[in-house]
Amino acid sequence: MLTLGVSSPTQEKGTLTLPCVPAQVAVLLTIYRQLATRFFWRSSSIKKLKMSHVLYWPGRTFFYPLGNTSAVRLTENLPPENNADVLLLGCGDARHILYTVYADATRSAAGKPV
Amino acid sequence: MLPAVTWKLQFLVRAIQAMPLITNSIPSLARNALLFTLLSDDGAENRLSSIWNIFYHMMLDKDSLSLLIEQCRKLVPLAQDMQTWKLGPYAHIVTMCDNATLFDIQRFWKLWLGTADFNVQQTKRFTENFQDGLKGVRARNKDCFIMTSMRSAGPLAPVTLIAATDQFESFWTSGVTDDGIQAAKPAINVNPTFAFSASGDKFAVHYATDPILGFHLAETLASSGCALSDDESAAIVFKMVQAARHQFNAWCKAVIRRTQHKSASSAPFVVRMYAGEALAFCQALHAIGIGLQPHTPSFVVPWKRSVVQLDKTAYGSHASSPAPTSFNVIETSNLLDHLGLHNLLIVTVPLLRNSPSSTLYTEALLTLGESAAKGILTRMCGDPSTISLLLGVIPSGYVSRFTTRSNMSETFMHDILNGPKAQHHERLAWKPVGPEWHGTAELSRKKSIRFAPEQLAKTLFGIYLQMFSDENISKRLDMTHLPEGEMFLNKIQSSGLLHYTRRSFALFLAHIQERVWCDWDKVINILEGLVLGDQTLITGSNFYQELVCQLHLAGFILPWLSPTNMQELRAQEDPPIFRDWSMVPQVVTVALVVPRHFITKLQSELAGVRTTILQCEIRVAFGHDAFACTSASFGELEISGRGENKTAVFMEDSAGAHGTSPVVLSFPVLATTLIRASGGTVGLAVPSTMSSILGMEMSLFKAPLTDERYVHVLAKAPTTSNAATDAATPPAPLERSDDAIEHHPIHVEMDASNTQVLSLTAHVNITDAEEQGPFVRGCAVRTTQLSANQAILYVEKYQHTVSFPLPVDALLNAKVRVARKSKYVEVSVRTSLIMPGF
Numbered sequence: 001m002l003t004l005g006v007s008s009p010t011q012e013k014g015t016l017t018l019p020c021v022p023a024q025v026a027v028l029l030t031i032y033r034q035l036a037t038r039f040f041w042r043s044s045s046i047k048k049l050k051m052s053h054v055l056y057w058p059g060r061t062f063f064y065p066l067g068n069t070s071a072v073r074l075t076e077n078l079p080p081e082n083n084a085d086v087l088l089l090g091c092g093d094a095r096h097i098l099y100t101v102y103a104d105a106t107r108s109a110a111g112k113p114v
Numbered sequence: 115m116l117p118a119v120t121w122k123l124q125f126l127v128r129a130i131q132a133m134p135l136i137t138n139s140i141p142s143l144a145r146n147a148l149l150f151t152l153l154s155d156d157g158a159e160n161r162l163s164s165i166w167n168i169f170y171h172m173m174l175d176k177d178s179l180s181l182l183i184e185q186c187r188k189l190v191p192l193a194q195d196m197q198t199w200k201l202g203p204y205a206h207i208v209t210m211c212d213n214a215t216l217f218d219i220q221r222f223w224k225l226w227l228g229t230a231d232f233n234v235q236q237t238k239r240f241t242e243n244f245q246d247g248l249k250g251v252r253a254r255n256k257d258c259f260i261m262t263s264m265r266s267a268g269p270l271a272p273v274t275l276i277a278a279t280d281q282f283e284s285f286w287t288s289g290v291t292d293d294g295i296q297a298a299k300p301a302i303n304v305n306p307t308f309a310f311s312a313s314g315d316k317f318a319v320h321y322a323t324d325p326i327l328g329f330h331l332a333e334t335l336a337s338s339g340c341a342l343s344d345d346e347s348a349a350i351v352f353k354m355v356q357a358a359r360h361q362f363n364a365w366c367k368a369v370i371r372r373t374q375h376k377s378a379s380s381a382p383f384v385v386r387m388y389a390g391e392a393l394a395f396c397q398a399l400h401a402i403g404i405g406l407q408p409h410t411p412s413f414v415v416p417w418k419r420s421v422v423q424l425d426k427t428a429y430g431s432h433a434s435s436p437a438p439t440s441f442n443v444i445e446t447s448n449l450l451d452h453l454g455l456h457n458l459l460i461v462t463v464p465l466l467r468n469s470p471s472s473t474l475y476t477e478a479l480l481t482l483g484e485s486a487a488k489g490i491l492t493r494m495c496g497d498p499s500t501i502s503l504l505l506g507v508i509p510s511g512y513v514s515r516f517t518t519r520s521n522m523s524e525t526f527m528h529d530i531l532n533g534p535k536a537q538h539h540e541r542l543a544w545k546p547v548g549p550e551w552h553g554t555a556e557l558s559r560k561k562s563i564r565f566a567p568e569q570l571a572k573t574l575f576g577i578y579l580q581m582f583s584d585e586n587i588s589k590r591l592d593m594t595h596l597p598e599g600e601m602f603l604n605k606i607q608s609s610g611l612l613h614y615t616r617r618s619f620a621l622f623l624a625h626i627q628e629r630v631w632c633d634w635d636k637v638i639n640i641l642e643g644l645v646l647g648d649q650t651l652i653t654g655s656n657f658y659q660e661l662v663c664q665l666h667l668a669g670f671i672l673p674w675l676s677p678t679n680m681q682e683l684r685a686q687e688d689p690p691i692f693r694d695w696s697m698v699p700q701v702v703t704v705a706l707v708v709p710r711h712f713i714t715k716l717q718s719e720l721a722g723v724r725t726t727i728l729q730c731e732i733r734v735a736f737g738h739d740a741f742a743c744t745s746a747s748f749g750e751l752e753i754s755g756r757g758e759n760k761t762a763v764f765m766e767d768s769a770g771a772h773g774t775s776p777v778v779l780s781f782p783v784l785a786t787t788l789i790r791a792s793g794g795t796v797g798l799a800v801p802s803t804m805s806s807i808l809g810m811e812m813s814l815f816k817a818p819l820t821d822e823r824y825v826h827v828l829a830k831a832p833t834t835s836n837a838a839t840d841a842a843t844p845p846a847p848l849e850r851s852d853d854a855i856e857h858h859p860i861h862v863e864m865d866a867s868n869t870q871v872l873s874l875t876a877h878v879n880i881t882d883a884e885e886q887g888p889f890v891r892g893c894a895v896r897t898t899q900l901s902a903n904q905a906i907l908y909v910e911k912y913q914h915t916v917s918f919p920l921p922v923d924a925l926l927n928a929k930v931r932v933a934r935k936s937k938y939v940e941v942s943v944r945t946s947l948i949m950p951g952f
Contacts, residue, residue, distance in 0.1 A: 053393065053416075053453055053454070053457055053613055053615065053618070054612065054613060054614070054615055054727050054729075054742050055416065055727065055728045055729065055742070055744050055745075055746055056416070056726065056727060056728070061311070061312050061313060061318060062318055062319070062320040062321075063141060063142075063308075063311035063312070063313075063318040063319050063320060064139075064142065064320050064323070065141070065142060065145060065307065065308055065319060065323060066169075066170065066323050066324070066325060066327065066328060067327065067328045068262060068322060068323075068324075068327045068328075069265060069266075069327065069328070069477070069539065070265065070266045070327070070328060070329060070330055071328050071329065071330070071361075071365075072445075072475075072541070074443050074445055074475075075443060077443070077471050077472075077473040077543065078442055078443065078471050078473075079471055082442065082471065083442075084442060084443060085438040085440070085441045085442055085443070085467075086441060086442075086443040086444070086445065087399075087441040087443070087444045087445070087462075087465065088445045088447075089392040089395075089396070089444070089445065089446045089447060089449055089462070090139075090392055090446065090447040090448070090449045090452075091445065091447055092139075092142055092447065093142060093145070093146065093169075093328065094146045094149055094150070094385075095328040095329075095365075096445065097369075097385065098362075098365035098366060098368070098369055099361075099365050101365070101368045101369045101372050101383065102364055102365040102367075102368035102369075104368075105368040105371065105372065106368075
């Protein structure tokens, strides 16, 4: 079977306003709490290649110096004895990191998980 | 009572606007790096007031500005190159993942430092520009209720309604925050860290920016006894700013103790920074994690041809101080609003460590679907249990039926204000689907579930239809019957799904192929038939060639695409474009050079439409194939050689969109597509958003396939002039290991519609010799529930723990099939995760 996609050109009316591709930065945060106990989840496949997202024309840009949601504690789900290797994608400002360090320190001082 | 003023609702978040290039997040990184260096300096605790000003005030007093400038004076030479940075005093806390990030960050530090050398006139112009920017935002937000900060107040959101707006207006008027305590120093200097962005020194700060948004306001407001009234507003503003400053100080002090090793735990704290497109970065980290080189094939950002090349000393195979390539926490902000849930999950899930505590967070702000609460269901493109099983992660709240994070105050506020629900803040914690961690990490490599091919193909086809539901014409027609306001909202909402290309779908299949044991050749064959027969997606057939090409690149086998079939077709058609080629690969790259003047005449219209999607297309007679997975950049191509030895080297124009160089696009295509279309044209087009400007075909440019001024058919995609390696090309099929099945995956039975999981069946071999005796003789076999995901199988007195990937009902609805001769038991259970009304 060999098929060539054939159909008439699409004509659709109206304009769509689309959300943007956002602030694209990553911060990798390593908080070593105790001795590392890491294991790696390895996969046998090799995923190379390019982006899977649609291509946008580069239009007007905004600058987001400050985050717009409250700080969260990134380590809330981790056992206290584990190191935290945290990947932050599109994180904006550093509030989550500051708050996480603060909240973890508070917990250590209390001597038990809160 | 709400005050009787003219107002409109304003949703001040980063949701609806044009596409920023990567460069606009670099100043944020530069600010963050600056913050951590300031906090790790001696005596930082005494400077916290100035540090607050530098990070949260748009206008600065003299002392704060001089702290900022002096810090930049120290940092700029340290950031000269990776070596100087590593030898400097801050490398232990702030490290860079690649040279490019350090270079980009240094560029902003230099710009900030440069303002110290401005002469009087330059300072005047700089200040006036910035003040004009502030004025513009004030005008834009005039008479608005600024509801954004109510999120920070949680259940006390109503208390902040007026004060939040007052604080916002005050901040955008003075450029500073006022807590009513600190003696106000005159703040007449522009804070350069707010002034520079990708737009140079043109004001680009987002109009929603407000220092208090990042903090927790409920506690302060609860203890203050503040009520909802105009009179209290000033007091509440002070309280909010005091709370924010107090929290910032406390957090910073914790970081100071940490960085200066004064805390109880003297373990290190490292922040690694990287500037680049998130999906590509995750792919690069994964490639390194599985043992490939740090020079990865992923492009750093859209519209650039440079590829991700991470620091060898941290990411090489012989890295001296290896950086993590897998994580126990992944925070993705609200990227799913911008990139699509599946695009995000298929690159991040492989980076999540296989442990029950590992968590991947997503946040959504845009409302999709029929209601805010059901938005996530729309994003998942299918039944949550099914999608979670396939992806390997599941929202923890969906399993536990509770969450510790409430967003009800937001829903409540929307309801009492009766505003359009364009936004709904929803934060989800995704966990690896169990029970794979009950064992070694190696278990995760095994395919833990299996499906019947036909059921899986139909399930995947359902996901395909939802992934590309924006191409569903009946949905579009339904929209035209809606009232104007509602229609606008629906358009935004439906556009939330316009993230996926056929490559997304192929990568989604490749991702789940890692987890699902099945006859995949059969699955792909059935799926291809379903896609071909589909009439609901109006452009489904236009993207068929791209889908097949991407499936092939993702490692799936389509029998008709065999090299033999292809050579036969070539011999039969003898297309001129391949006459110089001795050997034609199954997939080639088409590079299209679009002279700038074709774009220039439309550039203002393109900029006017907030976000414009571009795609390439091939047309011949009545045939039209579209290619949405396209790489683009500004520059020239240098061509040499002929036939399959033809190479194209890309010379990038650093001026980008503002320069005059052509736009060069490239996309992979099946050679068979070109053989059939050899008399046709290749073009650049806009799919559906600008029909009024571009006419019937919505075409920006097109040229005959054989016109070598504009079109090049290449065995290898264009390489960059400065790239050390260019593994981005050619797009070679992924290698898949389909190792023989050594264990018994859980069999998943779908319901009649192939959307929901009907039952899960585990296979238990009775291997113990002592147990086999009574088993063969016909002893009783029964099950009981052990935990949400586990059952116990009793064979007389012997017990087996049977684990399932989803919560199940093993108490009432378990079925046991006993094969006494073959010595195994099958335990079949229904999942207890049924969503009413879905």
